[in-house]
Amino acid sequence: MPLFGYAILATRSSELDPRSPPPRWGVSFRTLWLGGWTVLLVAVITAPFAYVLNPVANLLDGAGINFAIIFAALVLALPWGVVMLLVVPHGAAAVAASGEPQDLFDVASALRTVRRDFPTWNLVVAAIVTAWAIGIACAGLLCVGIVPGVFYAILVSAHAAAALHGPIAPSADSPAR
Numbered sequence: 001m002p003l004f005g006y007a008i009l010a011t012r013s014s015e016l017d018p019r020s021p022p023p024r025w026g027v028s029f030r031t032l033w034l035g036g037w038t039v040l041l042v043a044v045i046t047a048p049f050a051y052v053l054n055p056v057a058n059l060l061d062g063a064g065i066n067f068a069i070i071f072a073a074l075v076l077a078l079p080w081g082v083v084m085l086l087v088v089p090h091g092a093a094a095v096a097a098s099g100e101p102q103d104l105f106d107v108a109s110a111l112r113t114v115r116r117d118f119p120t121w122n123l124v125v126a127a128i129v130t131a132w133a134i135g136i137a138c139a140g141l142l143c144v145g146i147v148p149g150v151f152y153a154i155l156v157s158a159h160a161a162a163a164l165h166g167p168i169a170p171s172a173d174s175p176a177r
Contacts, residue, residue, distance in 0.1 A: 005035030014162030131156030
């Protein structure tokens with residue numbers, strides 16, 4: 001939860017000023033609050049794919065495919081990832097701008113935005129996927145550790161997601177840097 005909340009705050013920081021440094025790491029009520037809502041969104045999106053994992057694996061096992069559960073997870077990973085990338089970056093950008101957790105769940109707005117500005121969404125998704133691949137791969141290959149790789153991926157993802165919403169005017173309740 002704190003990492004998801006921090007990602008929202010980093011997105012807000014990028015929306016306020018793309019040249020600004022990321023916010024300081026810290027756990028606060030706001031970080032936990034926003035992170036909890038983001039965890040709920042991810043759980044809601046993931047639940048249908050998790051629900052069909054075993055039935056798909058059973059079908060594949062019945063067809064004689066070895067390691068059916070792994071193959072089923074790989075088959076379901078693509079549509080799950082696409083749905084996550086359609087909804088979560090837009091939701092993060094919207095809640096970062098408004099501070100209202102219900103904006104995370106506005107799937108219709110996310111899909112309208114993708115349809116309206118597909119090239120920007122495509123670049124944002126490319127940045128997010130690349131950042132996570134580099135963050136995880138470099139952590140393993142360079143033996144730096146998973147934590148720096150995840151923070152790198154979160155910060156790049158937040159900066160990219162901010163492009164979906166654009167700059168916002170700072171408000172009186174903007175967190176201090």
